[in-house]
Amino acid sequence: MDFWQKLLALDRRIIFVFVALALVIPLFFTAPPGFLKKIDISSPVKSLYDYVEKLPPGSKVMIAFDYDPPTTPELQPMAISFLKHCFLKDLDVIMIGLWPQGPVQAQFAMEMDILTDEKIKAKNLQYGVDYVNLGFQAGNEFVILRMGSDIAAAFPVDYFGTRTRELPLMKDVKNFDNIRLVYNISAGYPGTYEWVIFAGDRFGVKIAGGNTAVQYPHVSPYLQTGQLVGLLGGMQGAAAYEKVSGYFGKATKYMFSQAVSHAMVVFFIILGNLAYFITRGRKT
Amino acid sequence: MRREIPILIAIVVGFVYVIAFFVPHPPLNKFQDWGNDWIQIIAGFAIVLGVLNLLKVSLEKVYKKSQGWGYAVIIIIGFLIMTAAGLFFSGGKNYQNPGTPFYDIFFNIYFPLNATMFAILAFFVASASYRAFRARNKEATLLLLAAIFLMLGRTPLGDYMSSWAGDWQLKNISDWIMDFPQTAGQRAIMIGIALGIISTSLRVITGLERTFVGGE
Numbered sequence: 006m007d008f009w010q011k012l013l014a015l016d017r018r019i020i021f022v023f024v025a026l027a028l029v030i031p032l033f034f035t036a037p038p039g040f041l042k043k044i045d046i047s048s049p050v051k052s053l054y055d056y057v058e059k060l061p062p063g064s065k066v067m068i069a070f071d072y073d074p075p076t077t078p079e080l081q082p083m084a085i086s087f088l089k090h091c092f093l094k095d096l097d098v099i100m101i102g103l104w105p106q107g108p109v110q111a112q113f114a115m116e117m118d119i120l121t122d123e124k125i126k127a128k129n130l131q132y133g134v135d136y137v138n139l140g141f142q143a144g145n146e147f148v149i150l151r152m153g154s155d156i157a158a159a160f161p162v163d164y165f166g167t168r169t170r171e172l173p174l175m176k177d178v179k180n181f182d183n184i185r186l187v188y189n190i191s192a193g194y195p196g197t198y199e200w201v202i203f204a205g206d207r208f209g210v211k212i213a214g215g216n217t218a219v220q221y222p223h224v225s226p227y228l229q230t231g232q233l234v235g236l237l238g239g240m241q242g243a244a245a246y247e248k249v250s251g252y253f254g255k256a257t258k259y260m261f262s263q264a265v266s267h268a269m270v271v272f273f274i275i276l277g278n279l280a281y282f283i284t285r286g287r288k289t
Numbered sequence: 290m291r292r293e294i295p296i297l298i299a300i301v302v303g304f305v306y307v308i309a310f311f312v313p314h315p316p317l318n319k320f321q322d323w324g325n326d327w328i329q330i331i332a333g334f335a336i337v338l339g340v341l342n343l344l345k346v347s348l349e350k351v352y353k354k355s356q357g358w359g360y361a362v363i364i365i366i367g368f369l370i371m372t373a374a375g376l377f378f379s380g381g382k383n384y385q386n387p388g389t390p391f392y393d394i395f396f397n398i399y400f401p402l403n404a405t406m407f408a409i410l411a412f413f414v415a416s417a418s419y420r421a422f423r424a425r426n427k428e429a430t431l432l433l434l435a436a437i438f439l440m441l442g443r444t445p446l447g448d449y450m451s452s453w454a455g456d457w458q459l460k461n462i463s464d465w466i467m468d469f470p471q472t473a474g475q476r477a478i479m480i481g482i483a484l485g486i487i488s489t490s491l492r493v494i495t496g497l498e499r500t501f502v503g504g505e
Contacts (some may be wrong), residue, residue, distance in 0.1 A: 017416040024415040043445030045460055074400045075407030105336075109385065109395065116387060143332035144325070151325040154318065158326070165383055207310070218443075225467065226476045241443050264444035266411070271437050273419045278433070281423050 010287075012280040020273055027269035028262050036261040041248070044260060049228050050245040053213045053235020054090070056186065062095035064185040065178055069200065070100060070107030072192035076217050080190050081110065082243040082256035083215035085118045087188055090250045092125050097174050098136040099184070101160060103148055103195045108140045108164050118254070133172045140164040145195040149203040153181055181210040186234065190215040197224045201232050215242065295502045303494030344368055370394065435470075438462045 006014075060066070068087065072080045091098050102108040115136070119125055130136060139160040142148045151159040156178060157169040169175050177183060187210055189200045197214035201224070205212040211234050214224055218239025227233040237246055240263050243256035302324060309317040347361035347368075355361075374391040375384040384391040424430040441447040442463025451459040492498035 015419065017419075020416045020419055021412045024412055028411070040445050043448040045445070045448070047464070074403040077400075077404055078408075112385070112387075113396075142329060143336055144329040145332070147325045147328040147332075151322065151329065154322050158322070159329070164385065222467070222471055222475055226472050226479060229468075229472060239443070260445065264446040266415075267440040267444050268446055270415045270418055271440055273415065274422045274433065274437065277419045277422070278424055281425075 009280045009283045012276065013284055015277075023269055023273070024266060027266040031262040031265045032258075034261070036258075040261060040264075041253070041257060044244050044248050044257065045241070046245045046249045047242070049225075049233070049236040049238075050242055050249060051235075053188075053237070054246065054249045056211070056213070056234045057087075057090055057094060057096070060094065060096055060185055063097060065097045065099060065174075065183055066091050067099045067101065067184050067187045068111070069187060069189040069191070070102045070111045071104045071196050072110060072190060072217075073104055073106035074110075076192040077110065078255075078259065079217050079240050079243065080192060080215060081114060082240075082254050082259075083237050083246060084110065084114045084190050085254055086243065086247045086250055086252055086256070087190075087215070088114060088119050089122065089125065089252055090246075092119065092128055092130060092135070095128070099156075099174070099178070100136065100138045102141045103145055103199075104192075105141050105143075108138055111138050112164065133167070134174055137169075137172050137174050138164040139169060146199040146203045149195075149199060150207070153204065153208040156180055181208040184210055186211045186213060188213045188215065192217050192220065196220065197227075197233070197236075201227050205232055292499065292502045296496055296499060299501070300494055300496055303490065307494070340368075435466055438466060 070084065088098065100108065100111040102111065140163055142160055148159050157175065160169050162168055163172060181204060187200060187204055189197045189212065191197050191214065197216055200212050204210050213234040213236065215237040216224055221238030225236065228236055237243055240256055240259055244260045247254050247257050305317060305320050309321040347364045350358045350361040371391065371394065374394055379389045379391060382389055386392060422433040422436055424433055438459060441450060442459035447459035489498060
């Protein structure tokens with residue numbers, strides 16, 4: 006067995022080691038100058054940013070945290086940069102989750118990144134007045150349908166056990182008619198697909214999405230039809246929103262690592278094809 | 290009667306939900322709200338049922354010493370620890386509040402373990418890409434090229450590598466792949482699925498489809 010044949014039958018553990026190095030090493034280095042400038046702000050990202058920019062202060066924005074820890078590296082930065090944008094624009098934020106661990110993700114974002122930010126601290130945000138976390142509710146798309154008539158009926162108590170109707174922010178919020186935008190951050194079912202069908206199409210509320218890179222192609226057709234105001238896809242989408250909103254967080258940092266690892270995978274694909282063509286037709 | 294009553298419920302609820310979609314006025318919308326409340330309650334109980342079923346299956350596995358019973362032991366221990374932490378050691382606070390043992394275990398153990406499981410996928414995807422993306426024929430070559438364009442075009446690296454190429458930059462090629470062939474294919478799949486859902490739903494609410502209550 007010559008070199009190329011050995012390469013063709015390369016032990017997958019060798020690939021694992023190279024991919025691990027490509028992922029980990031860039032995390033210890035700063036991206037080269039100009040790298041951040043090259044992060045592309047796609048039109049779905051820009052349109053979401055523009056929509057939020059145009060909302061008057063005091064507008065109610067709902068964020069549905071429909072994901073759990075496995076997809077945190079991709080989706081949490083989307084939540085953080087969007088939350089920061091909303092609070093800096095003085096928008097009122099209602100957080101919910103159709104995934105059991107979604108509201109916990111919302112709490113993590115608030116405690117670790119939002120309430121510790123100097124610019125946000127200056128806003129002196131009050132729970133119940135400027136933002137609420139209504140927690141998790143089982144029932145998937147039927148919860149969305151119920152919210153269409155009465156949000157407090159779908160979420161009778163918040164994350165901390167306070168009655169939803171007693172929260173000052175929720176006093177003027179009956180249903181989707183009082184919400185200017187629903188931003189769904191999702192890693193699967195229920196997710197953006199369900200929000201578009203059961204909230205956007207049924208009740209006319211504006212929907213935007215933040216999805217994993219794997220999920221993005223499934224919901225991107227809704228962009229061309231105008232059923233989505235905007236859409237962030239994967240780490241790239243999260244980094245683009247950070248860039249457009251002027252806040253450089255984890256997504257921007259991780260992009261360098263992702264770029265190097267992608268290059269490594271492409272290198273292996275090319276190497277594999279080279280070995281395939283060189284050894285093709287040979288008898289082993 | 291065990292089959293007829295569930296079928297009758299499905300027919301009535303199905304028709305009311307369809308009509309309420311187009312005529313969202315009383316009494317249909319009230320009926321729909323009532324139905325949605327019921328679904329939320331049932332879904333809540335389904336979660337409890339699911340957890341108890343997992344516990345039952347795990348206990349059986351340990352009792353019978355079936356293959357992989359060691360993992361079942363971990364499930365049972367994890368279940369007991371989390372339940373006890375949430376119910377008895379929250380110090381009068383909501384168990385989800387920062388500082389409670391439940392919160393600490395969730396954040397420091399469950400969270401990184403769960404994230405690690407998903408992160409491992411990256412390595413398998415890389416290894417699978419190495420073996421699967423071979424230019425064996427026309428279709429495989431197209432798939433291979435699309436993968437390379439997307440992997441490079443979706444990161445700033447693509448910009449570095451192709452900034453000289455004008456309109457043919459990797460970023461533009463990957464955008465074109467996503468906006469046209471991908472969207473067209475995805476839309477075809479979505480329309481196909483929607484038609485399938487409509488035909489199956491029609492069969493259920495007209496009583497023709499009865500497999501959901503068991504039997505043929």
